[in-house]
Amino acid sequence: MLEVQNVTKIFGGLTAVNDVTMNIPDRSIISVIGPNGAGKTTFFNMITGIYTPTKGTIRLAGREMVGLRPDQVVEAGIARTFQNIRLFSTMSSEENIMVGRHVRLKSTFIDAVLHTKRFHQSEAEAREAARVMLDFVGLSKWRNELATNLPYGDQRKLEIARALATTPKLVLLDEPAAGMNPRETEDLKALIRRIRDDLGVTVCLIEHDMRLVMTLSEYITVLDYGSKISEGLPHQVRNDPRVMEAYLGRGAAAGEYGKEATPNA
Numbered sequence: 001m002l003e004v005q006n007v008t009k010i011f012g013g014l015t016a017v018n019d020v021t022m023n024i025p026d027r028s029i030i031s032v033i034g035p036n037g038a039g040k041t042t043f044f045n046m047i048t049g050i051y052t053p054t055k056g057t058i059r060l061a062g063r064e065m066v067g068l069r070p071d072q073v074v075e076a077g078i079a080r081t082f083q084n085i086r087l088f089s090t091m092s093s094e095e096n097i098m099v100g101r102h103v104r105l106k107s108t109f110i111d112a113v114l115h116t117k118r119f120h121q122s123e124a125e126a127r128e129a130a131r132v133m134l135d136f137v138g139l140s141k142w143r144n145e146l147a148t149n150l151p152y153g154d155q156r157k158l159e160i161a162r163a164l165a166t167t168p169k170l171v172l173l174d175e176p177a178a179g180m181n182p183r184e185t186e187d188l189k190a191l192i193r194r195i196r197d198d199l200g201v202t203v204c205l206i207e208h209d210m211r212l213v214m215t216l217s218e219y220i221t222v223l224d225y226g227s228k229i230s231e232g233l234p235h236q237v238r239n240d241p242r243v244m245e246a247y248l249g250r251g252a253a254a255g256e257y258g259k260e261a262t263p264n265a
């Protein structure tokens with residue numbers, strides 16, 4: 001599905017991502033982990049067209065993504081959520097998802113201004129897609145509620161629903177469990193499995209909650225200081241001394257996230 005080859009990103013003198021190669025198979029659930037500042041978000045930002053890699057190629061089903069704008073990457077089939085929730089807080093849950101859906105609609109700006117038949121058809125289609133997505137993520141009861149009024153865990157789910165409304169082939173989730181309580185995290189795990197199983201969407205996540213990562217991921221890639229230091233099945237990564245060293249060798253990482261964040265937690 002996604003082939004990332006020898007990707008590097010240099011900011012001034014800092015190499016944030018260093019020669020990383022990674023393949024994401026179709027319909028898999030993959031995680032990218034690593035201590036603070038390891039380069040995970042920069043990696044997502046390159047895949048989604050926010051940053052252009054200094055070097056390397058990124059192909060989605062054989063099509064080169066490097067050089068595309070973020071909106072073109074979404075159209076190609078890659079959607080994402082952000083580490084810090086980025087919902088339109090003064091819009092309802094339904095409207096937030098409709099915004100995501102617009103990338104797939106046929107009506108133009110002119111249609112919207114002139115309120116043409118095509119515009120009304122598109123609006124109806126977007127509203128129906130939003131209804132289906134709200135139902136899928138279990139947020140139907142919040143349909144008309146402003147996004148800002150939703151409980152935190154539900155705001156994260158709404159972001160996922162908005163990403164899914166673009167009908168992606170691949171969805172990138174940046175710390176989806178951040179700030180969630182254990183029950184919300186269990187719900188999220190079930191939702192991520194359904195995204196893959198029911199919608200056939202490939203999932204790649206960045207996550208610090210190691211319990212979630214180890215039980216959900218089929219394959220894990222570990223970054224540290226921008227470089228890939230390990231990859232493999234959860235039990236292989238968990239037992240890799242380089243990974244433990246990356247987390248526990250840095251008191252800051254262990255202290256900041258506590259036991260939950262270490263691969264053996």
Ligand SMILES: Nc1ncnc2c1ncn2[C@@H]1O[C@H](COP(=O)(O)OP(=O)(O)OP(=O)(O)O)[C@@H](O)[C@H]1O
Pocket residue numbers: 011014015016034035036037038039040041042043083
């Ligand atoms: N736009 C930028 N300009 C300069 N440096 C940047 C920029 N974006 C990220 N960096 C640096 O690149 C490195 C990797 O950052 P990145 O945010 O990708 O790490 P991360 O693994 O996502 O960290 P975290 O787990 O804390 O979110 C850091 O040293 C960061 O300060």
